[in-house]
Amino acid sequence: MEPFLELIKKPDNVPILAILFLIPFFLWLSYKQARQTDRTGVPSDAALNDKVYVWPYLCRNEFICAIIIMLILGVWSIMIDAPLEEPSDPAKTPNPSKAPWYFLALQEMLVYFDPWIAGVVLPGLIIAGLIAIPYIDINPKGKGYYTLKERPFAIAVFCFGFLILWIVLMIVGTFLRGPGWNIFWPWEEWDPHRVVPLTNVNLSYLFGIRDDLTANFFGFAVVAGYFALGPIFYFWKSKSSKFLQELGLIRYVVVSFLFLAMMALPIKMILRLALNIKYVWVTPWFNI
Amino acid sequence: MNEERKGLKEKITNSDIWKSIFRHSYEDTGRRYTLQILQNVWLHLHPPRISRHALHFRFTWCMGGITFLMFLVTAVTGVLLMFYYRPTAEYAFPDIQALEFDIPFGMLLRNMHRWAAHGMVISVMLHMFRVFLTGSYKKPREFNWAVGVILLLITFFLSFTGYLLPWDQLAYWAVTVGTNMARATPVLGHEGPFAPPDITQANDVRFALLGGTIVGPSTLLRFYILHCVAVPLVASLLMALHFWRVRKDGGISGPL
Ligand code: HEM
Numbered sequence: 001m002e003p004f005l006e007l008i009k010k011p012d013n014v015p016i017l018a019i020l021f022l023i024p025f026f027l028w029l030s031y032k033q034a035r036q037t038d039r040t041g042v043p044s045d046a047a048l049n050d051k052v053y054v055w056p057y058l059c060r061n062e063f064i065c066a067i068i069i070m071l072i073l074g075v076w077s078i079m080i081d082a083p084l085e086e087p088s089d090p091a092k093t094p095n096p097s098k099a100p101w102y103f104l105a106l107q108e109m110l111v112y113f114d115p116w117i118a119g120v121v122l123p124g125l126i127i128a129g130l131i132a133i134p135y136i137d138i139n140p141k142g143k144g145y146y147t148l149k150e151r152p153f154a155i156a157v158f159c160f161g162f163l164i165l166w167i168v169l170m171i172v173g174t175f176l177r178g179p180g181w182n183i184f185w186p187w188e189e190w191d192p193h194r195v196v197p198l199t200n201v202n203l204s205y206l207f208g209i210r211d212d213l214t215a216n217f218f219g220f221a222v223v224a225g226y227f228a229l230g231p232i233f234y235f236w237k238s239k240s241s242k243f244l245q246e247l248g249l250i251r252y253v254v255v256s257f258l259f260l261a262m263m264a265l266p267i268k269m270i271l272r273l274a275l276n277i278k279y280v281w282v283t284p285w286f287n288i
Numbered sequence: 289m290n291e292e293r294k295g296l297k298e299k300i301t302n303s304d305i306w307k308s309i310f311r312h313s314y315e316d317t318g319r320r321y322t323l324q325i326l327q328n329v330w331l332h333l334h335p336p337r338i339s340r341h342a343l344h345f346r347f348t349w350c351m352g353g354i355t356f357l358m359f360l361v362t363a364v365t366g367v368l369l370m371f372y373y374r375p376t377a378e379y380a381f382p383d384i385q386a387l388e389f390d391i392p393f394g395m396l397l398r399n400m401h402r403w404a405a406h407g408m409v410i411s412v413m414l415h416m417f418r419v420f421l422t423g424s425y426k427k428p429r430e431f432n433w434a435v436g437v438i439l440l441l442i443t444f445f446l447s448f449t450g451y452l453l454p455w456d457q458l459a460y461w462a463v464t465v466g467t468n469m470a471r472a473t474p475v476l477g478h479e480g481p482f483a484p485p486d487i488t489q490a491n492d493v494r495f496a497l498l499g500g501t502i503v504g505p506s507t508l509l510r511f512y513i514l515h516c517v518a519v520p521l522v523a524s525l526l527m528a529l530h531f532w533r534v535r536k537d538g539g540i541s542g543p544l
Contacts, residue, residue, distance in 0.1 A: 015406040026414060029346055030421050042543045051337040053321040061343055065350045066357055077399035087381045088460035090502060097461040100451050102409050102444060116480045119469025130437045134430035142423040144541035158420050286481035
């Protein structure tokens with residue numbers, strides 16, 4: 001229990017406690033509005049043509065908002081002191097060594113993927129994927145108001161990525177990771193000598209393949225097959241689906257690739273946690 | 289008495305000095321509300337009028353504005369901190385200690401800077417979430433969403449480079465862990481896949497970022513300059529672009 005209480009009390013973790021409160025609040029706020037629109041329809045033109053002067057109406061809101069936020073920040077700064085530990089010492093590595101809280105979802109990915117994927121490729125894909133969103137989401141509906149009914153897929157995917165893969169992993173990294181980057185539940189003591197027996201095997205091994213070259217081809221087939229799922233689905237369905245035709249092959253390939261790349265993280269997590277799989281594809285140059 | 293005061297007020301507001309500074313009257317008319325925005329350099333990025341729904345907290349959550357406010361707070365407190373802080377391995381840590389114990393309001397200054405920075409990271413993430421939920425990235429705002437994504441990265445990077453500056457154990461190891469991933473960059477990192485043999489610990493991307501093979505004094509200087517000069521400059525330019533675009537893309541999005 002004690003290490004967990006220590007973590008909660010760490011001043012740098014206050015933002016995470018704030019997030020634990022803010023995210024449910026804003027989810028509730030937007031859900032309420034989405035329900036409203038989905039039930040009564042998008043507000044009519046007449047209501048929207050209603051324009052107001054920025055001065056004083058908007059400026060007043062901005063001013064009040066700024067005062068409230070400055071009050072909160074002021075109280076926060078008076079009550080809680082920024083941390084300062086001992087002077088830096090390259091010879092004394094703390095265990096665990098944690099990145100700042102907003103990078104802990106990335107650090108968490110390092111458990112499941114090699115650094116070049118977790119630290120470079122996946123972050124790169126997150127950035128590229130975010131920028132690509134407006135160009136691959138061609139649904140013209142749901143622009144400028146909250147709704148669930150008009151864009152269920154887009155909202156489900158983004159919420160999964162943002163809430164589960166980013167926020168939840170960040171919280172896990174902050175509060176549940178202890179020495180050796182092992183999981184310690186809040187009621188457990190931190191044991192710096194805990195050794196988790198590494199019984200992880202590669203996927204090919206599980207399928208009885210012992211020879212390196214065969215294992216290499218097997219891994220390639222699994223990964224390539226996984227990413228081919230997207231295009232296969234397209235050629236299977238595109239004749240009958242108007243939506244896929246509108247989306248077009250190029251957009252579709254980008255969407256499916258990004259989606260499958262995102263889902264690779266939870267899939268690898270499940271493979272690791274449930275089946276002790278280390279790598280899916282092993283080559284002399286890289287492992288996935 | 290009242291008459292006299294009125295006369296005096298008129299005299300002042302009609303004087304050349306007053307009129308050279310304040311370009312419009314203060315009567316309650318639409319014309320004046322418009323001029324108030326158009327003739328003020330700080331307010332003129334706003335349009336004179338907006339649709340009513342854009343005023344509501346429940347629509348925007350005010351998160352873009354709060355992000356900007358947090359940026360301004362860190363800019364002001366950051367400049368004040370720079371008076372007391374020297375970015376060398378020798379002085380960095382004692383300077384922070386001096387801020388905490390010797391300098392009047394030094395601790396408060398440091399706290400405000402740090403918590404505003406954390407606040408900015410929270411609000412920028414929530415801002416992005418709200419923009420997604422309202423579908424505000426759709427035509428014609430695609431490009432502004434892209435500018436936003438870059439601003440998100442810049443916010444993380446600002447926070448991260450600042451994290452090193454106290455030069456304590458927390459700072460040192462957080463940055464060590466954070467920059468270790470750069471070793472594994474494909475082709476350009478010495479532990480990454482496909483790295484050519486002449487890429488070593490002493491010339492890969494991580495070396496370029498740290499100015500050494502481990503986090504050391506040159507890293508401190510590099511991060512200091514990135515944190516205090518280079519990145520805030522880029523951030524300000526992109527924010528100007530971002531706000532300009534919000535307006536040029538037709539103001540806050542709405543269901544029309
Ligand atoms: C330093 C970071 C940022 C600042 C200071 C900032 C500021 C703002 C402000 C003040 C607005 C006006 C409406 C509002 O407050 O919601 C706005 C709108 C917008 N922002 Fe940001 N923003 C930032 C980052 C981002 C990010 C990360 C994204 C998305 C990835 C983004 C995308 C947008 C879009 C698309 C709009 C238009 C919204 C609409 O028309 O409803 N911005 N931003």
